[in-house]
């Protein structure tokens with residue numbers, strides 16, 4: 078699923094794509110290089126599977142080390158005014174992510190710590206791109222969703238931003 082999304086993203090020209098599990102098999106992040114790449118970007122898209130209602134551990138490590146005190150927040154303004162978006166695949170189906178479902182909360186609710194991370198850094202969170210019910214996807218439906226993702230990335234590249242993700 079993530080591989081299909083990554084393939085779709087790689088077909089969009091002019092994006093700067095970093096696959097952190099490929100780049101950092103030893104889990105040691107090159108903080109300066111990542112900060113330099115972020116400084117050039119207008120939009121940060123974090124593409125990841127949903128793991129325990131959050132992101133995988135290396136992405137958390139990436140945020141912990143790259144969003145440094147004094148650089149990203151606490152007087153640091155390196156990320157201010159940039160857009161933040163998450164592109165997430167989740168195993169649970171859409172109907173599980175509501176009050177009556179077995180996950181009780183919507184994915185947007187579960188993403189609040191990320192949304193607040195963006196706010197603290199002066200970033201603008203956008204509505205996440207979601208593929209729910211990962212296991213129920215067929216090859217055809219996955220291709221279709223990957224195409225939608227590529228289109229969304231094209232739009233972001235052109236400065237056509239989707240709705241903001243805002244719980245405030």
Ligand SMILES: Cc1cc2nc3c(=O)[nH]c(=O)nc-3n(C[C@H](O)[C@H](O)[C@H](O)COP(=O)(O)O)c2cc1C
Nearest residue numbers: 078079080126127128129130131166167168169211
């Ligand atoms: C460690 C782990 C934790 C997971 N946690 C969740 C979760 O909290 N919610 C959910 O809907 N799916 C969860 N899943 C399922 C993954 O999100 C799903 O398998 C993934 O998005 C599919 O992408 P892939 O085909 O690229 O692995 C989890 C899977 C693993 C391995």
